[in-house]
Amino acid sequence: MKESIAILEACQQIIDLKLVSGTWGNVSMRLESGNILITPSGIPYDEIREEDIVLCDKTGKVIEGKLLPSSELKMHLALYAKREDVNAIVHTHSLYASVASSIFKEVPILVEDVAMVIGGTIKVTEYKLPGTEELAQEVVVSIGNNNAVIISNHGQAAVGQTMEDAMLSAQMCEKAAQMYIVAVQTGKMPRTLSDKDVKMLYEKYVNSYKKLKEKR
Numbered sequence: 001m002k003e004s005i006a007i008l009e010a011c012q013q014i015i016d017l018k019l020v021s022g023t024w025g026n027v028s029m030r031l032e033s034g035n036i037l038i039t040p041s042g043i044p045y046d047e048i049r050e051e052d053i054v055l056c057d058k059t060g061k062v063i064e065g066k067l068l069p070s071s072e073l074k075m076h077l078a079l080y081a082k083r084e085d086v087n088a089i090v091h092t093h094s095l096y097a098s099v100a101s102s103i104f105k106e107v108p109i110l111v112e113d114v115a116m117v118i119g120g121t122i123k124v125t126e127y128k129l130p131g132t133e134e135l136a137q138e139v140v141v142s143i144g145n146n147n148a149v150i151i152s153n154h155g156q157a158a159v160g161q162t163m164e165d166a167m168l169s170a171q172m173c174e175k176a177a178q179m180y181i182v183a184v185q186t187g188k189m190p191r192t193l194s195d196k197d198v199k200m201l202y203e204k205y206v207n208s209y210k211k212l213k214e215k216r
């Protein structure tokens with residue numbers, strides 16, 4: 001299945017981009033049928049094979065697969081239920097997003113590429129235990145219509161229409177967190193882009209650059 005290949009490629013990219021520590025984090029895709037493919041629980045990214053990826057229905061019931069689905073399945077299901085525009089999710093414990101998740105209530109947008117991909121100030125959720133429905137609901141509320149959210153004392157969740165989009169959101173979320181941490185360390189408060197400009201940049205990206213890319 002082409003979506004399984006996209007998930008395996010995403011797992012490799014997560015390693016290559018250094019967005020992972022140990023086996024933590026998970027990746028999923030929504031199929032046209034509405035069912036969801038998700039990485040299994042507890043298997044390192046570089047050891048996941050196509051047959052290890054678990055197929056669930058939208059309620060989380062396993063349809064196909066010998067292994068258990070990721071322990072954050074509830075978060076993935078809640079995001080797909082809320083966001084019709086989202087077909088891929090990348091959840092990682094990337095370093096700077098995790099640092100920001102324990103310091104800030106939000107990470108403002110400082111540069112245009114982050115604005116274009118994420119679409120708004122990156123919120124940090126309230127703390128909830130991993131794998132719980134409470135965490136899933138916090139993530140849904142805090143991400144709103146943006147393409148990434150930072151999960152308190154935990155990591156980040158990034159979404160997109162395609163796996164390529166979700167992976168870019170994950171990278172931009174990490175970049176935003178890193179930039180803000182570095183900026184704050186200078187002792188000066190960085191100038192942030194206004195909500196209005198962030199929105200305009202996002203719309204411009206979605207309606208022009210992204211469409212040009214899709215045409216290639």
Ligand SMILES: [Zn+2]
Nearest residue numbers: 024025130155
């Ligand atoms: Zn996690």
